[in-house]
Amino acid sequence: MPELPEVETMCRGIASVVGSRIESVQRPPCRLRPCLLQPRIDAFDRRVRGKRIESIGRRGKRVLIYLDDAQVIVIEPRMTGLVLLVDPPTVEHLRLRVDLTGGSEPQLLIWDRRGLGTIRLLHQEEFAETVDVRLGVDALQITADQIREKLASSQRPIKVALLDQAAVAGIGNLYAAEILFLAGVDPRTRCDKLSRPQWQRIHKAIGDVLNEAIRYEGSTLGDGTYRNVLNDPGGYQNCHRVYDRAALPCPRCEKGVIRRIVQAQRSTFFCPICQRKTGVHPLVAE
DNA sequence: CATATGTCCTGAGAGC
């Protein structure tokens, strides 16, 4: 489930393709339902052939590959998508192959077990108008004031609001849980009931958790799906404090038992002692 | 307008 840290790891991993030229783009034969590819493979291939990769970018959970003619390839891995520079985990889930010339990498692969991911080729203007405008400020760029101003009037629970990409871009289910744990905030708290100190702590926790996860190259969960561009697992799953740890003791207070609840059809994990509805728990205070 | 729900997809794991 690539979220910001996993997508950032992919972007850093493919930095070596900058300067290469795209020789061709192909969709390997696959009897599974194909990923969304826009435009279809023939037009896609025609439009990128011979183009030089100018830079790599990231916006929220999307990988951006900028070409030298103001086009950009926008990759959304969603649940199980991967960007790879080496042989994929399985051949049957290989969705796209980008052959390269003139650089150190022979090819770039898009692999996706469930096929919910999307790959789109857009003109930069089109990207700005259709994709970029729908996204909030990137989670690593946003200021404490910006996030509070954006969400302070919302009646939604803070956990649900953090997943809203139009509010803040890049946070998903796993990191929302870890962020609120670090901030010492109950995930059920309505945004409009949060205090300024709580917003400050949430903002700080966003940076702390995401940057720490990036250092570990993201989280590879039990199903083992997520891999970096060299097909190696991440390491942050060993640092998870609450995510997928229901019924285990809280790693901070050691008295609370991690609870699992469902919010907006998604699992939420938290410590009922460290993440109280109001007030600053002594263990979380500065 | 804000918020809530349904949908897509595959494979793992539970339960019988």
Add this chain to the structure above:
DNA sequence: TGCTCTCAGGACATAT
């Protein structure tokens, strides 16, 4: 053992 069922959740479409 082998089948069926449920669940995982990203982003968007549709509903309230």
